[in-house]
Amino acid sequence: MIRVTRSAIIDAPIERVWAILRDFNSHTAWHPVVAESAIENDEPSDQVGCVRNFTLKDGNHIREQLLALSDAEYVATYCILDATLPMQRYVATVQLKRVTDGDRTFWHWQSTFDVPRGREQEFTDLVGEGVYEGGFDGLRAFLRRRPGAPAVRSAAGAVVTTRSTITAATTTPGADAVAAGSLSAMDPNAVFGKSN
Amino acid sequence: MIKVYTSSVIDAPAEQVWARIRDFNGLPGWTPFVAESRIEGGLPSDKIGCVRNFRLKDGGMIREQLLTLSDYDYQCSYSILESPMGVDNYVATLKLTPVTDGNRTFAEWWAEFDCAPDREGQLSRDIGQGVFQAGFDSLKMLVRR
Numbered sequence: 128m129i130r131v132t133r134s135a136i137i138d139a140p141i142e143r144v145w146a147i148l149r150d151f152n153s154h155t156a157w158h159p160v161v162a163e164s165a166i167e168n169d170e171p172s173d174q175v176g177c178v179r180n181f182t183l184k185d186g187n188h189i190r191e192q193l194l195a196l197s198d199a200e201y202v203a204t205y206c207i208l209d210a211t212l213p214m215q216r217y218v219a220t221v222q223l224k225r226v227t228d229g230d231r232t233f234w235h236w237q238s239t240f241d242v243p244r245g246r247e248q249e250f251t252d253l254v255g256e257g258v259y260e261g262g263f264d265g266l267r268a269f270l271r272r273r274p275g276a277p278a279v280r281s282a283a284g285a286v287v288t289t290r291s292t293i294t295a296a297t298t299t300p301g302a303d304a305v306a307a308g309s310l311s312a313m314d315p316n317a318v319f320g321k322s323n
Numbered sequence: 324m325i326k327v328y329t330s331s332v333i334d335a336p337a338e339q340v341w342a343r344i345r346d347f348n349g350l351p352g353w354t355p356f357v358a359e360s361r362i363e364g365g366l367p368s369d370k371i372g373c374v375r376n377f378r379l380k381d382g383g384m385i386r387e388q389l390l391t392l393s394d395y396d397y398q399c400s401y402s403i404l405e406s407p408m409g410v411d412n413y414v415a416t417l418k419l420t421p422v423t424d425g426n427r428t429f430a431e432w433w434a435e436f437d438c439a440p441d442r443e444g445q446l447s448r449d450i451g452q453g454v455f456q457a458g459f460d461s462l463k464m465l466v467r468r
Contacts, residue, residue, distance in 0.1 A: 132423065133423045133424070134420065134421065134422045134423050134424065134442050135422060135423070135424035135427070136422055136424070136425075136427070136429070224330065224429070224431070225328075225330060226330050226331060226429070227328065227329050227330050227331070227451075227456075228329070228330060228331035228332065228456060228459060229331075229332075231332070232421070233332075233422070233429045234329070235420065253359060260424065263424060318442075
């Protein structure tokens with residue numbers, strides 16, 4: 128059993144980060160390695176048990192099921208149902224906590240899974256760096272791209288804050304397609320190319 | 324029952340921050356508000372159930388009992404046995420979690436307690452900012468790298 132844990136501080140209030148992460152289908156908007164995603168059977172993306180069916184930019188295909196979602200604890204847990212990657216028993220949990228000092232967010236992302244013998248390091252790096260660290264950077268870039276949010280200082284020095292939604296973000300896939308720098312931590316083609 | 328929660332980020336590895344705070348008798352060494360402290364009965368300060376008896380710089384005496392100490396989770400919890408604060412059923416927890424991004428520490432400190440309703444606001448501020456955040460600010464200075 129492999130356990131991968133990554134954590135980061137996001138410079139935005141927990142409500143804003145959670146509004147994005149609680150949407151199980153939002154990852155196309157902010158995660159740099161996700162290409163297309165849909166919730167199966169037109170279920171709402173916050174319905175426990177729903178399945179997101181998505182492709183990565185390297186062509187891999189994954190189906191993941193939402194196992195738990197808590198607006199009270201800011202926690203989401205999900206598992207892989209099937210994937211074109213040789214990962215078994217993958218269960219991951221995202222948990223946010225409020226950083227009261229500075230109104231920021233602590234983001235903890237952890238999973239356990241099995242892979243074929245001899246490929247543990249490869250997948251530990253792939254998940255930890257490519258998926259989780261890449262995700263942190265991708266979400267930070269996403270937050271910076273959303274107009275006016277969390278707060279943009281105008282020329283006059285006033286703080287201007289506007290609302291943004293994930294729906295708005297997904298209408299501009301070109302802008303969201305690549306979070307600069309995030310892919311550098313991982314070259315999915317290189318990693319997955321070694322498969323088989 | 325009210326709950327006060329304070330959290331911060333300390334720019335040092337969690338094991339290093341934990342080394343500063345795991346000593347239940349060590350408050351004078353890292354908080355700005357404790358003058359002196361001793362463990363009653365000569366017990367080791369990491370023995371669960373031990374009582375720290377300390378004096379605040381403003382003169383108040385407090386006795387607190389160690390309920391939990393986890394070197395695995397970087398977590399410590401304790402209750403107040405006696406204090407001039409006017410609180411009942413006071414249990415507090417201090418917990419550290421590594422932040423892998425930047426090798427820093429996410430520090431949480433919270434307490435639950437009962438008090439007279441008209442004192443809730445003031446006590447929440449005194450404890451959340453005056454004790455917990457003040458402790459974090461002091462730690463930030465001590466471990467600065």
